[in-house]
Amino acid sequence: MASAPPASVDATSGAGDCATAQPPRPNVPRNEVPFETARGWLREMMLIREFELRCMQAYQDKKIGGFCHVYIGQEAVAVGCVAAAEQRDPIVTAYRDHGHALARGMDPRFCMAEMFGRIGGCAKGKGGSMHMFDRANNLFGGHGIVGAQIPLGVGLAFGTKYEDEVINGGKSSRVTLAFLGDGALNQGSVHEAMNLAGLFDLPVIIICENNGYSMGTSIVRGTTMGHDISAKAAAYGMEGIAIDGMDVLETYWAMRDVVERVRSTSRPVFVDMRCYRYKGHSMSDPRKYRTREEEEAYERDDPIGRLKAHLDSRGLTEDDFKSIQREVRATVRAAVEWSDQSPVPPMSDLYRDVYLERWGPYTGSSAPEMLGGGENEPSFKAIRPVEGEGELL
Amino acid sequence: MREIEFRDAVREAMSEEMRRDTRVMLLGEEVAQYNGAYKVSRGMLDEFGPRRVIDTPISESGFAGMAIGAAMLGLRPIVEFMSWSFSLVAADPILNNAPKMLYMSGGQYGCPVVFRGNDGAGGQLGSTHSWAVEGLYSNVPGLKMVIPSNPADAKGLMKTAIRDDDPVFFLESERLLSLKGEVPEAEYLIPFGQARIARTGRDCTIVSFGRPVLFCLEAADALAREGIDCEVLDMRTIRPLDAAAIVRSVRRTGACVVVDQSWSFGSPGSEVAALVHRECFDDLDNHVHRVHSADVPAPYAYDLEQEYLPNTRRICEAVRACLYKA
Numbered sequence: 094m095a096s097a098p099p100a101s102v103d104a105t106s107g108a109g110d111c112a113t114a115q116p117p118r119p120n121v122p123r124n125e126v127p128f129e130t131a132r133g134w135l136r137e138m139m140l141i142r143e144f145e146l147r148c149m150q151a152y153q154d155k156k157i158g159g160f161c162h163v164y165i166g167q168e169a170v171a172v173g174c175v176a177a178a179e180q181r182d183p184i185v186t187a188y189r190d191h192g193h194a195l196a197r198g199m200d201p202r203f204c205m206a207e208m209f210g211r212i213g214g215c216a217k218g219k220g221g222s223m224h225m226f227d228r229a230n231n232l233f234g235g236h237g238i239v240g241a242q243i244p245l246g247v248g249l250a251f252g253t254k255y256e257d258e259v260i261n262g263g264k265s266s267r268v269t270l271a272f273l274g275d276g277a278l279n280q281g282s283v284h285e286a287m288n289l290a291g292l293f294d295l296p297v298i299i300i301c302e303n304n305g306y307s308m309g310t311s312i313v314r315g316t317t318m319g320h321d322i323s324a325k326a327a328a329y330g331m332e333g334i335a336i337d338g339m340d341v342l343e344t345y346w347a348m349r350d351v352v353e354r355v356r357s358t359s360r361p362v363f364v365d366m367r368c369y370r371y372k373g374h375s376m377s378d379p380r381k382y383r384t385r386e387e388e389e390a391y392e393r394d395d396p397i398g399r400l401k402a403h404l405d406s407r408g409l410t411e412d413d414f415k416s417i418q419r420e421v422r423a424t425v426r427a428a429v430e431w432s433d434q435s436p437v438p439p440m441s442d443l444y445r446d447v448y449l450e451r452w453g454p455y456t457g458s459s460a461p462e463m464l465g466g467g468e469n470e471p472s473f474k475a476i477r478p479v480e481g482e483g484e485l486l
Numbered sequence: 487m488r489e490i491e492f493r494d495a496v497r498e499a500m501s502e503e504m505r506r507d508t509r510v511m512l513l514g515e516e517v518a519q520y521n522g523a524y525k526v527s528r529g530m531l532d533e534f535g536p537r538r539v540i541d542t543p544i545s546e547s548g549f550a551g552m553a554i555g556a557a558m559l560g561l562r563p564i565v566e567f568m569s570w571s572f573s574l575v576a577a578d579p580i581l582n583n584a585p586k587m588l589y590m591s592g593g594q595y596g597c598p599v600v601f602r603g604n605d606g607a608g609g610q611l612g613s614t615h616s617w618a619v620e621g622l623y624s625n626v627p628g629l630k631m632v633i634p635s636n637p638a639d640a641k642g643l644m645k646t647a648i649r650d651d652d653p654v655f656f657l658e659s660e661r662l663l664s665l666k667g668e669v670p671e672a673e674y675l676i677p678f679g680q681a682r683i684a685r686t687g688r689d690c691t692i693v694s695f696g697r698p699v700l701f702c703l704e705a706a707d708a709l710a711r712e713g714i715d716c717e718v719l720d721m722r723t724i725r726p727l728d729a730a731a732i733v734r735s736v737r738r739t740g741a742c743v744v745v746d747q748s749w750s751f752g753s754p755g756s757e758v759a760a761l762v763h764r765e766c767f768d769d770l771d772n773h774v775h776r777v778h779s780a781d782v783p784a785p786y787a788y789d790l791e792q793e794y795l796p797n798t799r800r801i802c803e804a805v806r807a808c809l810y811k812a
C-alpha cells in the first residue's frame with residue numbers, strides 16, 4: 094500500500110495540523126481485519142487509556158513520583174505498530190513508554206508497580222515511569238534522555254542482523270521498531286544513528302510519534318521542515334512516509350506494509366506518525382502554548398472513538414462495549430491494588446545489579462568488597478547476546 | 487530584608503546583567519515563551535525580546551557549541567540546561583571546547599559562557615536524570631564551577647559568573663528553586679573562591695557544596711543536642727576551591743567530614759580529603775570521613791533514593807565516627 098503524501102499544512106501554525114490534516118486513505122482494507130482482532134485492539138487502547146488515567150490519579154495521590162508522561166491520545170500508535178510487528182521484533186522507545194509496554198504485553202501490574210517503586214515492578218522499582226524494560230517481551234526500554242534510544246534501536250537492528258546472518262548463517266529476519274518524539278528529531282545522536290542505519294542497511298523502522306509538540310514548543314517553532322519531517326529521511330538514503338497515527342486501522346495496514354518491506358530488504362524506513370497528546374507534557378504542564386479548541390478538535394477525532402465507530406458498523410453491541418469497559422477498569426484497579434500490596438525493595442537492592450559480576454560498591458577502603466552469593470546474585474545472568482558463551486569466571 | 491525565592495535570585499542576576507551589557511543573552515529549551523521549564527526565566531522574554539531570550543530545540547550539543555562560538559566572537563551567552571543531566575549529550579563542546587579554547591589558542595580566544603541548570607537529584611527521577619555533575623566536570627581544568635546553596639549566594643555568584651571571562655558551570659538544584667531567603671536589594675557581587683562559614687563550631691569541620699549544605703546544617707543541629715559542636719563550611723565554588731578556609735577551620739577543630747552529593751571515586755570530596763590530609767596531617771585526630779551518594783546509579787524507588795543520597799542520618803553517623811563517638 095502506497096502512503097499518501099503528507100498533507101500540505103501551514104508551516105507557520107502550531108501542531109494543529111498533524112493527524113487530522115492527513116486525508117483518510119480510501120484503500121485501507123478496514124474490513125479485512127478480523128472482527129475479533131479489531132475488538133482486541135479496542136480493548137488494548139481502552140486499557141492503555143484507563144491505565145494512564147489511573148496513573149494521573151496515582152501521581153496526584155503521590156503514589157508515583159519523579160517524572161511521569163502519559164500516552165493518552167496516542168494509543169493507536171503503539172497498538173497499531175505492535176500489531177504490525179512480530180513478538181520477536183525488538184522495540185525501544187522514549188520516556189512516554191507505558192503504552193508501548195502494555196501493547197507489547199507487559200502485565201499492567203508490573204508496569205504500575207514499577208511506578209509505585211515496588212519490588213513487583215518490571216525493574217524492581219529501580220527504573221520508574223520513564224524506564225520500562227521487559228526482556229520477556231523484547232521491550233528494550235523506555236529511555237529518559239531525549240533521542241538516546243535511537244542509536245540503541247539502530248544497534249538492536251545491527252544485532253539482529255549480525256546474529257541472523259553472521260552467527261546463524263541465514264538471512265536477516267527481525268525488524269526493530271525504534272520510537273521517538275518529534276522534539277527528539279533535533280538531537281544530534283538521532284541523525285548520526287539514521288546515517289548509520291542507512292549506511293549499514295539496518296532493518297530498523299524509526300517511528301517519530303509526531304504529536305506536534307516537544308514540551309511547550311510546537312514542531313514548527315523548533316524544527317526545520319516541521320510540516321514534513323519525513324523529508325529528512327531522504328538525506329540518509331532511507332524511505333520516509335507519513336501515517337495517520339490517530340487511526341489504528343490505518344496505522345496497522347501502513348505499518349504492516351513497512352514491516353514487510355524492511356524485513357525483506359533490510360533497509361531502514363522513517364515514519365512520520367501523526368498524532369496528538371491530549372494531556373500535558375508531564376504532570377505539571379498547564380498547556381498554555383495551545384488552544385482548547387485545538388485540543389477539542391483532536392479529542393473529537395479520538396482514536397478509540399474512531400475504532401469504536403468502525404466496530405459499531407460491523408456489529409459491536411453496546412453491551413459488548415460496556416463489558417470491555419468494565420473489564421479494563423477491573424484490570425487496572427487490580428493492578429493498582431496489587432502494586433499497593435507489593436513490598437518496597439529491600440535496602441540490599443540498592444547495591445544489586447550494578448555489575449553483573451559481584452563486585453560490591455566502592456567504599457574508599459583498601460579492600461574492594463565482594464558481595465555474597467545467594468540473594469545478591471545478579472537477577473539476569475544471560476545479558477550477553479549469545480548464551481553459554483563467555484561464562485562468568 | 488526582603489525574602490525571595492532562589493529562582494528569582496538567579497533571574498534578577500541575569501536580568502540585571504543583561505540590562506548592563508547587551509552582549510549578554512540567554513538561550514535554552516523553553517526559556518522564552520514557556521518562561522522556563524522551572525520558571526527561572528519568567529518574564530525575561532517580555533523584557534528583553536526574542537533576540538536576547540531564545541528558545542532552542544532539544545539540541546544541547548548544537549546550542550552549547552553555538553554559544554561557545556558566539557563567545558569566541560565576543561558575546562557573553564548564558565546557556566540554560568533544563569537539567570545538567572542533559573548536558574551529557576553536549577559533553578564535547580562544554581568539556582573539549584569551552585575550557586580549553588584559551589589554552590589551545592595560546593591566549594587568543596577566551597570563552598565567557600555561563601552554563602547553568604539543575605544539578606543533583608530532583609526527587610525520584612531515576613538514573614539518567616539525577617546526575618551530580620560536579621563529580622565529573624570538576625576534574626577539568628579551564629572551567630570554573632559554582633554551586634550555591636541559598637538565594638543570596640545564588641544572586642551574587644551569578645552576577646560574578648556573567649562578568650567572568652572564563653567558562654562558568656553554575657549548578658542549581660531543582661529542590662532549591664522554591665527556597666526563600668533574604669536577598670539585598672542593592673547590587674552586590676560575591677567573588678569566587680570564598681567559602682561561607684554557615685555555622686561556627688569547635689569539634690568538627692563539615693565541608694560541603696550546594697544543596698547538601700542544608701542537610702549538614704540539620705545534622706549539626708541534631709549533633710548539637712548530643713553535645714557535638716560542628717562548624718559547617720559552604721564552599722560556594724568548587725573551582726576555585728577556598729582551600730585556605732578549609733585548612734583554617736580544620737586546624738581549629740582537628741576533625742573533618744566532607745559531604746558531597748556526587749560519587750566518591752575521584753570527586754570534589756576526595757580532593758578535599760587529600761588536601762586536608764596533606765595540609766592538616768598533624769592537626770587531625772582521625773582521617774577525613776566522607777559522605778557521598780552511594781556508589782550505584784540513582785535508583786527510582788523512594789526509600790532507595792533516600793538512602794542513596796547524603797542525608798542527615800548518614801552525616802551524623804560520619805561525624806560521630808570521625809570523633810570516635812559512634
Ligand SMILES: Cc1ncc(C[n+]2csc(CCOP(=O)(O)OP(=O)(O)O)c2C)c(N)n1
Nearest residue numbers: 189237238239274275276277306307308572
Ligand atoms: C537530552 C535531553 N534534553 C532535554 C530533556 C528534557 N525533555 C524531556 S521530554 C522533552 C520533550 C520531548 O518532546 P518530544 O520528543 O516531541 O516527545 P513527546 O514528549 O512529545 O512524546 C524534553 C525537552 C531530556 N529528557 N533529554
Ligand SMILES: [Mg+2]
Nearest residue numbers: 274275306307
Ligand atoms: Mg512531541
